[in-house]
Amino acid sequence: MSIITITSCPVCGSNDLKKTFDGVDYFSSREVFPVCDCAHCGFRFTNNFPSEDAIGRYYDSPDYISHSDSYKGLINRLYHYFRKRMLRKKVGLVAAHAARPPIRLLDIGCGTGHFLEAAKEQGWIVSGIEKDEKARESATIRSGLMVNDENFFWEMESSSFNVVTLWHVLEHLEKLNETIDKIKEITTPEGIIVLALPNCHSYDAGFYKELWAAYDIPRHLWHFSPDTVEKLLTKHHLKIIKRVRMPLDAFYISLLSEKYRGSNPLMKYGRPFGVGAIGLMRSLFNPERASSIIYIAKKWEINRNQANNSEKTCPS
Ligand SMILES: [Zn+2]
Numbered sequence: 392m393s394i395i396t397i398t399s400c401p402v403c404g405s406n407d408l409k410k411t412f413d414g415v416d417y418f419s420s421r422e423v424f425p426v427c428d429c430a431h432c433g434f435r436f437t438n439n440f441p442s443e444d445a446i447g448r449y450y451d452s453p454d455y456i457s458h459s460d461s462y463k464g465l466i467n468r469l470y471h472y473f474r475k476r477m478l479r480k481k482v483g484l485v486a487a488h489a490a491r492p493p494i495r496l497l498d499i500g501c502g503t504g505h506f507l508e509a510a511k512e513q514g515w516i517v518s519g520i521e522k523d524e525k526a527r528e529s530a531t532i533r534s535g536l537m538v539n540d541e542n543f544f545w546e547m548e549s550s551s552f553n554v555v556t557l558w559h560v561l562e563h564l565e566k567l568n569e570t571i572d573k574i575k576e577i578t579t580p581e582g583i584i585v586l587a588l589p590n591c592h593s594y595d596a597g598f599y600k601e602l603w604a605a606y607d608i609p610r611h612l613w614h615f616s617p618d619t620v621e622k623l624l625t626k627h628h629l630k631i632i633k634r635v636r637m638p639l640d641a642f643y644i645s646l647l648s649e650k651y652r653g654s655n656p657l658m659k660y661g662r663p664f665g666v667g668a669i670g671l672m673r674s675l676f677n678p679e680r681a682s683s684i685i686y687i688a689k690k691w692e693i694n695r696n697q698a699n700n701s702e703k704t705c706p707s
Pocket of ligand 1 (some may be wrong): 401402403404405429430431432434449
């Protein structure tokens with residue numbers, strides 16, 4: 392198996408990297424991978440992880456929910472309940488921040504295509520990228536969606552879309568900086584890039600520490616916080632124009648974390664609701680404590696032009 396070892400920080404380039412803890416793959420293999428922090432910028436990441444061509448087996452389970460659509464068990468049923476609620480919120484969020492219609496949207500890592508379906512119902516022109524063949528087929532057969540594999544992504548022409556979305560996907564992608572560069576290239580100058588990411592500085596992450604299920608090692612390679620997302624996007628000349636908290640994710644993540652901890656039945660269900668509720672309350676006062684956060688970003692250039700234009704037209 393080929394292993395990728397990170398020797399310089401993907402965000403700031405520093406070589407001052409320190410192991411913070413040993414992360415366990417609780418979901419499938421029980422293998423251990425070092426989780427490191429950059430001493431310079433604070434970026435956290437999984438190290439010594441399997442390369443793209445070898446990581447497939449770590450996803451290979453009927454329980455891998457974004458690929459399988461499994462409704463088995465309470466956790467999966469809760470996931471689907473929250474997903475349905477979130478679909479409406481996501482579509483509304485894109486509609487509120489997208490450039491002028493027609494909206495041409497690309498969803499990267501679209502799984503079985505539920506968000507694309509909801510977006511298509513709005514009359515938007517939609518397509519998706521999905522690595523998993525079964526998920527791709529499911530999206531195509533069920534809804535007639537246009538979904539391609541990742542090779543297609545790298546061939547896409549510049550300014551093809553005015554909305555590019557990645558819902559809990561960027562943390563899985565080995566080519567972090569190259570992917571952001573390509574996304575920038577295929578997005579129109581006035582387009583928006585929407586990233587939903589787990590927050591390793593959230594209340595629930597602090598509570599469960601190494602057992603926090605959203606570390607999801609080794610499938611999650613990069614463990615973002617609001618601060619490191621901003622540093623990464625700024626490096627790529629992208630500006631965050633909006634952050635939206637997703638505090639309800641804490642309930643689902645906490646349930647999974649308790650499962651990994653092997654808690655007794657009372658704690659297994661009781662404590663996650665306590666942690667989720669406290670996380671929800673805290674995120675109301677401090678959005679940076681939310682379990683997951685949606686970031687909406689735009690290219691810097693357009694904002695600078697807008698600023699210049701507004702300066703020119705401003706009488707004062
Ligand atoms: Zn760094």
